[in-house]
Amino acid sequence: MIQNPIRSRAVIVAFVSAFLAVSATVVSAQSAPEISYTVSMSKPSSHLIEVEMRLNWANLPNQAEVKMPVWTPGSYLIREYARHVQDFKASAGSRSLNWRKTNKNTWQIDTGGAKSITVNYKVYANELTVRTNELNYEHLFFTPAALLMFPKGQISQPSTVKVVPYGNWKVATGLPRVAGQQNTFRAANYDILYDSPFEVSDFVEKKFTVRGKEHRYVVTGEGNYDLDRMAEDTAKIVEESAKIFGELPYDDYLLILNLRGGGGLEHLNSTALQFNRWAFNSPQGYSGFLGLVAHEFFHLYNVKRIRPDALGPFDYENENYTKLLWVAEGTTSYYENLLKIRSGLTTAQGVLSSQASIIEGLYGQPGRFETSLEEASFDAWIKYYRQDENSINNQISYYSKGELVSFLLDIMIRSESNGEKSMDDVMRYLYNEFYKKNRNFSPEDFQRVCEMMARSSLDDFFSRYVRGRDEIDYDSILNRIGLQLVSSRSENDDAYLGANLSASGDALRVRSVPAGSPAWDAGLNVEDDIVAIDGFKISQQFLTFYLNSKKAGDKVTLSLFRHGKLMNMEVTLGRTPASGYAIRPVENPTEDQKRIYQGLFGSSLN
Ligand SMILES: [Zn+2]
Structure with a gap:
């Protein structure tokens, strides 16, 4: 998609530009573009980052174009970064140059034959993600x-x-430093530049070594974290990945850690993490943090180097x-679990209960029959990052279902x-045979490598659960390692409404309506404000109490406001679906089941 600049015109003007360069500036024009940026932040309260971009190039066209990306790898949504650009200027020496925008993210500059130009602009920056x-x-x-x-x-x-940092701030990035130049870093190409976030602050720092290589946390913000312990546990995750x-x-x-916001983004030799500053001292919170670290770290292999077809060059x-x-x-989320188990940071039970909760979530999501894993992946750009009230009915998450599958x-x-191969062998093969040979892999490659390791066809599995939208037959697979899916509460005659509600003033507001539920059949809509049931004032507590006195098949009348208008709606209550899913050992597992379980979890089945 990206074209090379026209060289012929540049040759003609090369003589002129060399002449001009002597009078205007002392830099010499290069046959390959010499590109440098200076990033300043003279007034942090303005949220305006000042960027100076210098372009020195013998082949600089008469109409040079500079472009702002519209997205960043790892987060699959068009974010239109150009909307935050302001105060754009271009100059050659002391001469200002005319420019115009030619589309939403392109600035076209009349260079007037100059071979060395400077572009200045500011970017409004007040969104921590x-x-x-x-x-x-x-x-x-x-970013x-x-x-x-x-x-x-x-x-x-x-x-x-x-x-150029503000005040006493320091600079951290995964890019290598340029020797002898303060706070200056070098990127070998734009895929590397755009893959190297920067943190500039008075951060706290902790270094640790794994296999002779330096790893470093930089943390901005106060919180109840224990950096020594974090470094120690992260080192275990790194070692297990290695x-x-x-x-x-x-x-x-x-590892760049900001103690606000939430989430992480993977990069080639760094990661940007955000976590609640007060969540570190509860076991659940800390385990969640290590899961985030393990996920982003594993990505440096899976996706940053083991690259799906379209993901790089970008x-x-x-x-x-x-x-x-x-x-x-x-698969990265799945490895987040495995790395924590192998590092002694969680147990098999912890992993099985998180898989069971994914299963329970899927059972409550009719969208599993509408969208396959491959379709959810493909449509991430318009669906995953743009969820709405109907998402429950028309999509699934490639994260959670992808982890389960x-x-x-x-x-x-x-x-x-027979216990000889595993997903580790698949990942290792993709790393050695694709990444190391500079190849990306396709969906067909992935299935083929899995089948190579399994030594049998997995086409039924892939066609039903990856390309298709079949209900997963959990027990037929779990039984292979001596496990089964159980529910603490099976489907029963207790009354069931089915809508997801939350308190909103004196009403219960409908947040989503799963297709096929009693609420859906009755015609309840998202944003309806339910105020009464059978004429009695409603609350979450009262609704639970009242439904407990009813059975499947009973009718109730809901009074609700829709678009500001009061209306009544009769609902025939349904049967309560099974819940409380868990994955448990089968009775009397065979030696084979025990052996394969042990291979996966490193602990015995009991
Ligand atoms: Zn991820």
Whole structure:
């Protein structure tokens, strides 16, 4: 999609430009573009990041174009970063240059034959997520794709970034430093530049070493975290990952942690993490944090290096479609569990209960019959990041269902290969045979590699649960390792309404209505405000109490406001579906079941 600049015109003007360069500036024009950025933050309270981009190039066209990416890898939504750009200027020496926008993210500059130009602009940065920018009294966090423009057609070129910090702030990024130049870093190309977030603040720092390589936490914000313990536990996760692939494929690794917001984004030799500052000292909170670390760390293999077909080199101006996000994200979420087990940071029971809760969630989601894992992956750009009240009925998450299906697939591979192969072998093969050979993998490659390890066809599994939308037959797979799905409460005659409600003033507001539920059949709508049931004032507590006095098949009348108008609606209550799902050992497991279970979890089945 990205074109090379026209060279012929540049040759003609090369003589002129060389002449001008002597009088205007002392830099010499390069045959390959020399691209450098200076990022400043002179007034943090303005939330405006100041960017200066210098382009020095013998082949600079008469109409040079610079472009802002519209998205950043790892977060599959068009975010239109250009909307935050302001105060755009272009100049050659002391001469200002005319420019115009030619589309939403492209600035076209009349260079007038200059071979060395400077572009200045500001970017408004007041959104703390792992894929946006934030500048305030406390720090600057920036996502390079959301800040630094690229010259059209030049994303394979190297560049440097110099940061001028505010006050006593320090600079952290995964990019290597340029020797002898303060706070200046070098990126070999734009895929690397855009893959290296920056944190600039008075951060707290902790270094630790795994397999001779330096790892570093930088933490901005106060909270109840214990950085020594975090470093120790992270080192275990790093070591367990290295055991799978045999190596740590970087010189050093940086963990940027902001103690606000939430979530993480994977990068080649770094990660951006955000976590609740007060959540570290509860066992559940800390376990959640380690899960986030394990997830983002495993990504440096799975997705950053083991690359699905469309994910790299990237097109930064358009959607990059792939059917494999369920492997990129779901399999990574599955490994988040495995790495924690192998590091002694959780138990098999913890993992099985999280799989059971995914199963319970799916049972409450009619969208599982509408969208397959591959379809959910492909449509991430318009669905996953744009969920609405109907999402429950028309989609599934490639994260959670992808995690569950990866777990089931690992069981299939282990049992079909009689315990000799596993998902580890699949990941390792993709790493060695695809990443190391500079190839991306396709959905067909993934199935083929899984089948190679299983030594049998998995086409039925893939066609039903990956490409298809079948209800998963859990027990037929779980039984292979001596497990079964049970529910503490089976389907019964207790009254069931089916709508998801939350308190809203004196009413219960309908948040979603699963297709096929009694509420759906009666015609209840999202945003309806229910105020009474059979004429009695409603509350969450009263509704539970009142439904307990009813049975499936009974009728109730709901009084509700819709669009400000009061109406009554008769609902025939249904049967209560099974709930309280758990994955438990079968009675009297065989030696084979015990052995394969032990292989997966490293502990015995009991
Ligand atoms: Zn992820």
